[in-house]
Amino acid sequence: MNGSARPKIPRRLLDGVLLLDKPLGLSSNDALIRAKRIYLAKKAGHTGTLDPLATGLLPLCFGEATKFSQDLLEADKTYEATMRLGVRTTTGDAEGEALETREVTCDEAAIHAAMTGFRGDITQIPPMYSALKRDGKPLYEYARAGQTVEREARNVTILALEMIACALPNVTFRVTCSKGTYVRTLAEDIGEKLGCGAHLVALRRTGVGMLTLENAVTLDTLSEATPEQRDRWLQPVDALLSTFPAVLLDADASRRFTQGQRLKLADISDAPADADRVRVYSRDEHRLLGVARAGEGVLAPERLVVSAG
CATH class of the missing domain: 3.30.2350.10 (Pseudouridine synthase)
Known part of the structure; x- marks a missing residue:
């Protein structure tokens, strides 16, 4: 072994959503790499690119949240932009x-x-x-x-x-x-x-779906923060799913759902009759289990969350 080799820094199993205020001149992928390095995260991804010329809201997904990044790719976006009249480029x-x-x-x-x-x-x-x-x-x-x-x-x-x-x-x-x-x-x-x-x-992006710049943080702020402060900037995984109706399952239904089984909507109290996509929680722990399709009398698992426990 080379005595000068630097020890490998262990990566963290981290689940959550970071609302990043991307700076000017940095690509979305470069911003993702820097944030992933700051958090020492094992797995991360972004939810749609911003040009280097653009600043503003770039939601980054860590761990289990990456399973739901596609939902933000499909979401409406809000921007504040300045155009200069009289010149085409x-x-x-x-x-x-x-x-x-x-x-x-x-x-x-x-x-x-x-x-x-x-x-x-x-x-x-x-x-x-x-x-x-x-x-x-x-x-x-x-x-x-x-x-x-x-x-x-x-x-x-x-x-x-x-x-x-x-x-x-x-x-x-x-x-x-x-x-x-x-x-x-x-x-x-x-x-x-x-x-x-x-x-x-x-060009500045101020909103992605229901997410806004209000709770966003810059890379500079993250770099200067303590690990505990950084973790407080992370939003829960279901921050990406706030527009979906919520369904609560009892312990038995939660177990069957996480095994990929389809459940009868008639057996679930307060279940929507036909809401297309819903976010599903265990009633006892109020823990996100995943996303499902609710229709034709059935709750069908679509994407499941792996419990950290």
Whole structure:
């Protein structure tokens, strides 16, 4: 054995959700790696990427919580974004080179009117500088090689869109949107509607599903905290499932559920008749057992939580 070899640091079996306030310039994966290292966690994953240009809410899942990260990938997202009117760029944001500069002649009333047309169900053409794949290769690789490939328009939903500040040529807006929405494409399209073009200069995610920045923590704060303080920042696994109705099972039903057995809803008190997906707890311990489908008279286990005990 090499005497200079450093001893291997043991990793922790850790279950929970960390609401991280991701800094500017760091990729989501790099942020995950740093947080995992700080917590010495054995298993961790994130719930959808934020571009290095973007800051804000990045929920990180540890241990058993990783089983439910897909639910946040599907969740609606809320952002505060600033676009600069009058300039189009190669990437649709401030990292790209200017393609075209046009005079900005619109006023606040015109911007409000333009935004109205982007609320509800809309279509977007994904940007070339994105991780979507074509023939197994990310679109951004084609873009960096100076190539443009045809992309199909995608249906997305803009649930809310409002201007919150205007200091032309900069306009700051808040948007709540469905999975798959590109906010920089939204900014570009609004700019085209106004006749002057636009690109994104700042983006901050403030909400993912029911989760918000209110209880988020920065990597710097985590680095300076004690292990006990860090653990207090962790949310329980079911923080990801707060929108699902809860079902409580007695001891016998809990045992059968954790063995993967389907249960009759008629045998479960206060069970929803048809709630699609539910979070399931043991009544005695009020411990999360997993997620199930509730329908057609049956509670069917979908994903189970392994007890730390």
